[in-house]
Amino acid sequence: MLILACPFELVDPVLSLAAALSLQSPFVRGCQADPDRLAARGTLESDEGDPFTLLNAFEEWLQVRMERRDSRKWCRRRGVQEHRLFEMVNLRHQFK
Numbered sequence: 001m002l003i004l005a006c007p008f009e010l011v012d013p014v015l016s017l018a019a020a021l022s023l024q025s026p027f028v029r030g031c032q033a034d035p036d037r038l039a040a041r042g043t044l045e046s047d048e049g050d051p052f053t054l055l056n057a058f059e060e061w062l063q064v065r066m067e068r069r070d071s072r073k074w075c076r077r078r079g080v081q082e083h084r085l086f087e088m089v090n091l092r093h094q095f096k
Contacts, residue, residue, distance in 0.1 A: 002095065013055060019091035020054040026084035027057075037079040044078065061085050 005014035020026075027041075044060060046052035057080060064074045075082040 015092045015095050016055055016058050016088065017051055018095060019088040020058060021051060022091055023084055023087050026054070026081045026088075028079040028081060034079070037077065040078045058085060058088055 001014055001018060002011075005011045028037075044053055044056045046056055057078070061071060061074065061080070061082075064071050072082060074080075075085070
């Protein structure tokens with residue numbers, strides 16, 4: 001997957017996908033019963049499937065961190081484990 005990303009110039013998103021699929025899901029399991037979390041998560045969901053939902057969550061979390069907003073609050077509101085996203089960052093660096 002990583003090798004095929006090079007000719008298509010999609011290395012960054014494929015690195016993120018490879019890292020996301022190598023770890024446990026960052027989404028908290030019990031939040032299906034919480035309508036507020038499900039509504040907040042709605043912007044992250046992709047019709048293309050779970051890997052792209054993971055990619056959307058990771059990219060939006062990176063944007064929140066770059067804007068120096070409260071990423072912990074962002075994660076709690078959406079039912080996302082922030083330490084899993086940090087693990088994805090570390091794996092991306094290892095894959096490079």
